């Protein structure tokens with residue numbers, strides 16, 4: 500539908516959206532798992548060109564190519580100043596707390612603290628693919644997982660975050676076992692370098708085969724899906740002193756389900772939550788991407804026009820093809 504052009508915030512910018520990813524978090528908001536004010540525009544994995552700049556902005560100008568983390572920190576609190584804007588208590592999130600990027604234009608406040616400039620050789624589509632799932636996976640594997648060469652990493656759930664994690668862990672020289680219910684998703688994980696795969700089935704504990712294939716359990720294990728059963732299986736699979744990183748969002752009963760704390764104590768497991776990645780950490784990731792060591796565009800399996808974005812969301816009610824779908828609002832594409 501047509502809506503008025505967004506107004507430029509004093510401390511922000513308006514972007515022409517060039518590319519924006521369709522993420523399961525958008526689906527959660529659309530389904531009502533997260534509260535959003537209606538009417539609402541989803542979309543939080545975005546890249547585009549600055550078209551308007553607010554009077555209080557000093558770092559950005561019209562015409563620059565940028566992306567932004569899905570969490571916009573306030574830029575002034577202790578956490579933001581320490582480089583941890585991803586957990587700012589006063590955060591905004593495009594597509595959740597404010598209108599998002601399934602649109603030709605999006606307004607982004609707090610531009611000086613949160614915008615990230617794009618290297619010239621990074622396409623808008625690849626940058627949008629980095630936005631939430633790749634950046635989240637990067638932080639989960641690199642910062643929280645502290646993965647080192649030769650270690651085993653288990654990735655439970657091979658959607659956008661999971662496949663990103665497989666690629667990043669392989670780039671760090673780790674060995675990877677990928678777990679999913681979907682054979683095509685496991686095939687995609689194999690293509691991105693997974694050394695082993697475990698096909699999950701409802702009611703079957705995948706911790707045992709993961710421990711077997713990794714010779715006693717991985718050093719690091721991710722729940723990249725977000726379900727109580729998956730988180731528990733991830734923890735049960737770990738070797739002593741392993742790290743479980745919770746990346747997938749948990750809602751409803753899943754959110755309050757207890758982790759297997761007996762195993763957490765007996766094996767001294769570290770349980771870490773991961774919530775996106777702050778703008779301050781983007782340069783190191785972008786350097787790896789620009790160098791060619793990591794190619795986020797390999798995760799993009801479908802590019803569609805804005806008219807198809809709604810359908811792409813509703814398709815997430817069922818199983819979706821592996822990889823990331825990118826919406827290009829200004830492109831004339833309808834496939």
Ligand SMILES: [Zn+2]
Nearest residue numbers: 522524631632
């Ligand atoms: Zn997302």
Ligand SMILES: [Zn+2]
Nearest residue numbers: 573576579587
């Ligand atoms: Zn803050």
